[in-house]
Structures are given as C-alpha cells and as structure tokens.
Amino acid sequence: MDFNELIKQTRGRRSLLQALGVAAVGISFGGLAACSKEGGKTLANGEEARLNFYNWDTYIGETTLADFEEATGVAVTMDLFDSNDVLFAKFKAGNPGYDVIVPSNDFVERMSKADMLMPLDHSLIPNKKNIDAAYINVEYDLQRKFSMPYTWLALGIGYRKSKVSATPDSWKVLFDSPEYAGRIAWLSEAGDMFRLFGKYLGKSVNELTPADVATIERMMIKQKPNVKKFHEDDGQDLLLKGDVDVVLEYNGDIAQAMVEDDDIDFVIPKEGSQLNSDNLCIPKGAPHPKNAHAFINYILDANVDKHITETILYPTPNAAAKALMPESYKNNPVIFPPADVLAKCEYARFNPELQPLFEEAFTRVRAA
Known part of the structure; x- marks a missing residue:
C-alpha cells in the first residue's frame, strides 16, 4: 500500500478517534479516575500490569495499545491533552499518576529543568538502536537522557x-x-x-x-x-x-x-x-516505571512504529521503521x-x- 492510499484511509490525526469510537481499547476520556479497577495482576518485574499514557489526540496506531497488552499483559489507559501548556500545568503540582507522556522538544527541556522527568535507563530500551543517529544527541536533550523521539515536524x-x-x-x-x-x-x-x-x-x-x-x-x-x-x-x-x-x-x-x-x-x-519533535518521556513519580520503559521500547520496534506511522502519517525518526514504509512516503519532499x-x-x-x-x-x- 502506498502513501496516498494510507492517507486516504486515515485523514490525519484528528480522524482516528472518530474511527476508533469511544469504546476503543485502552482509551479513557474520564481521566485516571475512570480507569478500570479490575485485575491487579502483578508482573514478573514486580509492577502491576498497568500503564497510564498521556498523549496528543489521535497520535497512536489503531491497534498499538491492544497489541502491547497482548504482547506483555500490561493494560494501557490513554488520556489526551491538546497543548504543551496543558501538559506542563498538569504536572506542576506533581505527577497525577502517568507513566509515559509526549512533550514537544522545548517542553522536554522545560520539564527536565523543572525536575519533572525521570532519567531513562537506556539498557531497558534496546530498540533505541532503530533511531536515526541524527535524532540522538539533540540540543534539547543531550544523549537522550530524558526522552526518546516519537515524531518530528x-x-x-x-x-x-x-x-x-x-x-x-x-x-x-x-x-x-x-x-x-x-x-x-x-x-x-x-x-x-x-x-x-x-x-x-x-x-x-x-x-x-x-x-x-x-x-x-x-x-x-x-x-x-x-x-x-x-x-x-x-x-x-x-x-x-x-x-x-x-x-x-x-x-x-x-x-x-x-x-x-x-x-x-x-x-x-x-x-x-x-x-519540532514530539518525544516519549517518563515523568518523575511514574507509578509503573518498568512498564513505562517496556512501552517506550515497544513503540521503537520497527514494525510497531511502521504501523503507528501508517496511521498518523508524520515523519518518523525511526530509521528501521522508515525503511519498511513505501517509497512514496520515504521520498516525499514535504x-x-x-x-x-x-x-x-x-x-x-x-x-x-x-x-x-x-x-x-x-x-x-x-x-x-
């Protein structure tokens, strides 16, 4: 399937939630208080089988969250924000319970300086190898101490x-x-x-x-x-x-x-x-930091990121995923x-x- 066909199927980020519907797996519109209370299963890493994700609207693959749960047993609840200002304000008084967030580049710098972000353990993110080297040592986060790149614009x-x-x-x-x-x-x-x-x-x-x-x-x-x-x-x-x-x-x-x-x-x-670059970060005080690292590593998998890119149709900094995309996407000068x-x-x-x-x-x- 070429880039044009992909884009016709999903008319951009704002159309995805309409296609998924409010009953979509893993998505919460009521905030963390609306999370399901069932389960309580403990994983081998000692953490509860849960992950709380704070993301931009329509900015994930159609089956990414369900696929992650199937692969790991970790259920993901995703809440949505619509600006970096909203994201920053949410964490000014402390982490309200999120494990992974998606700030833009200048807000990665702002939040890290405000001690809102947890340093990443790169040993738990081996799929970092899939990222194009040009997106590793960036000025707003040298050597990616606090973030992994998700998209760029x-x-x-x-x-x-x-x-x-x-x-x-x-x-x-x-x-x-x-x-x-x-x-x-x-x-x-x-x-x-x-x-x-x-x-x-x-x-x-x-x-x-x-x-x-x-x-x-x-x-x-x-x-x-x-x-x-x-x-x-x-x-x-x-x-x-x-x-x-x-x-x-x-x-x-x-x-x-x-x-x-x-x-x-x-x-x-x-x-x-x-x-601009949107980035995957773990906020300080994340209740499930090991699951958070596993989730970031999962998203950086070449095939997983390919499916995300096919849905959101933005430039990917993931070289391995980009290599799997059609020429009509890779060679698009826009x-x-x-x-x-x-x-x-x-x-x-x-x-x-x-x-x-x-x-x-x-x-x-x-x-x-």
Missing part, C-alpha cells in the same frame, strides 16, 4: 497553487505583506509565532532578545488586519475548505491535504524555519524536506526569560 507555508502569484517561499507573504489580505492563517501558539518572525528577520529562533519581541509585536499588530484566523493546528482544513489561501502549518498536515487536493502545496521559506532546506531549520530551545514575554505580547496582538 517542520513548520512552513501551506498554500493553494491557483490562488498565489508565485511560490510563497518567504515568510514575508505571511508576516509582512498585504498581498493575500484576508486569506492568511497564523498559528495560535505564541512561542512558535515569535520565533518564526525572528527567522524572517534573519535571527536564530533561539537568539531573540526582549527588544526583538517588542519589534515583532509591532510587526504582528501591523499585519494582523490581513490575517483571517489564528488557527488551532487545523490549517490544512482551512485550505481544503477554501477559507484561506496561505497558512502557517506543519509539513505532515499539509502533506495529508495534498493527497486530497492537488491544488495544495507546501514550502519551507528560504529564510529557514523551526523544527514529509522529508531535502538536507539543504533542513540545514536552515532549528529546534527551539526553552527560554525561561522570553517565554512569558512571548505569551504576554501575543495576548496583546490578539486583542489589538
């Missing part, structure tokens, strides 16, 4: 080819031009927006200053009348419906839309962009941008001084 411009005068290969189109007034959508995440404006200004996403934040705030307020919507990671849907013609969005989301509509395309601007394009992209680092400035300024922009 690149931000860029999704656009409708018939509605643009030329390929919109500069952030100027979104950030500093009235050319597509009323047909533009921005992300609603403050940090991403300020860092990408920084890229447009020739800065590293990790070298902004408070003065830069003030400059960018003024630029945003000037451009805001041209922006139709601040979207919640549904930019591809806005393009498909014809609500906007150019949108700031993730590569995987636009790749999905491109299969449905050949008038849609994606470009990473010539100034470069920001890379899913896997060329090396010269990626060379101008960066992972964001958590900046405790700037983060509140980003959020306060963006609140003012949205209210302007």
Whole structure:
C-alpha cells in the first residue's frame, strides 16, 4: 500500500478517534479516575500490569495499545491533552499518576529543568538502536537522557497553487505583506509565532532578545488586519475548505491535504524555519516505571512504529521503521524536506526569560 492510499484511509490525526469510537481499547476520556479497577495482576518485574499514557489526540496506531497488552499483559489507559501548556500545568503540582507522556522538544527541556522527568535507563530500551543517529544527541536533550523521539515536524507555508502569484517561499507573504489580505492563517501558539518572525528577520529562533519581541509585536499588530484566523493546528482544513489561501502549518498536515487536493502545496521559506519533535518521556513519580520503559521500547520496534506511522502519517525518526514504509512516503519532499532546506531549520530551545514575554505580547496582538 502506498502513501496516498494510507492517507486516504486515515485523514490525519484528528480522524482516528472518530474511527476508533469511544469504546476503543485502552482509551479513557474520564481521566485516571475512570480507569478500570479490575485485575491487579502483578508482573514478573514486580509492577502491576498497568500503564497510564498521556498523549496528543489521535497520535497512536489503531491497534498499538491492544497489541502491547497482548504482547506483555500490561493494560494501557490513554488520556489526551491538546497543548504543551496543558501538559506542563498538569504536572506542576506533581505527577497525577502517568507513566509515559509526549512533550514537544522545548517542553522536554522545560520539564527536565523543572525536575519533572525521570532519567531513562537506556539498557531497558534496546530498540533505541532503530533511531536515526541524527535524532540522538539533540540540543534539547543531550544523549537522550530524558526522552526518546516519537515524531518530528517542520513548520512552513501551506498554500493553494491557483490562488498565489508565485511560490510563497518567504515568510514575508505571511508576516509582512498585504498581498493575500484576508486569506492568511497564523498559528495560535505564541512561542512558535515569535520565533518564526525572528527567522524572517534573519535571527536564530533561539537568539531573540526582549527588544526583538517588542519589534515583532509591532510587526504582528501591523499585519494582523490581513490575517483571517489564528488557527488551532487545523490549517490544512482551512485550505481544503477554501477559507484561506496561505497558512502557517506543519509539513505532515499539509502533506495529508495534498493527497486530497492537488491544488495544495507546501514550502519551507528560504529564510529557514523551526523544527519540532514530539518525544516519549517518563515523568518523575511514574507509578509503573518498568512498564513505562517496556512501552517506550515497544513503540521503537520497527514494525510497531511502521504501523503507528501508517496511521498518523508524520515523519518518523525511526530509521528501521522508515525503511519498511513505501517509497512514496520515504521520498516525499514535504514529509522529508531535502538536507539543504533542513540545514536552515532549528529546534527551539526553552527560554525561561522570553517565554512569558512571548505569551504576554501575543495576548496583546490578539486583542489589538
């Protein structure tokens, strides 16, 4: 089965839970308090046969949790969150009972510095060998002390080819031009927006200053009348419906839309962009840490990750799993941008001084 057929079967992450239904194995919508009380079986490792997973919506294979339970006897309860801010807030007062969580790269750094994450025992994760070496020694978690990579994403411009005068290969189109007034959508995440404006200004996403934040705030307020919507990671849907013609969005989301509509395309601007990575971590105080390591190791299995990738259709950092995917996936330049394009992209680092400035300024922009 090729990439196009895969994508037609599962129209992106948001469609998966609809396909599974609320009775899906291992998924809880009522939080940990809603977990089943049956069983209490003890495993050979001395832990109860349970695992509590806190994940993004529709971000797992259709049978992954049930397959893990069949293979190990460990029942998984999965609760859902919709932003890193929600995830962080959940753990500020301590771990409420989760074993594995999926923070993005800058929040891996933020949570590890806040002593919210447990160092991983790599001897219990032999499938680490399947990860592409490029994703091991990353700046936000050197030598993967606290995290294992799950997916990665690149931000860029999704656009409708018939509605643009030329390929919109500069952030100027979104950030500093009235050319597509009323047909533009921005992300609603403050940090991403300020860092990408920084890229447009020739800065590293990790070298902004408070003065830069003030400059960018003024630029945003000037451009805001041209922006139709601040979207919640549904930019591809806005393009498909014809609500906007150019949108700031993730590569995987636009790749999905491109299969449905050949008038849609994606470009990473010539100034470069920001890379994001979602990661598997064990929060400090996890009630089942051995099961958590076993679960992370299971997800990093080549065949398991292949099935996850077939469902969520995002770039995988798992080289062994990628090798099992069809050529139409592996060679898709939207899913896997060329090396010269990626060379101008960066992972964001958590900046405790700037983060509140980003959020306060963006609140003012949205209210302007």
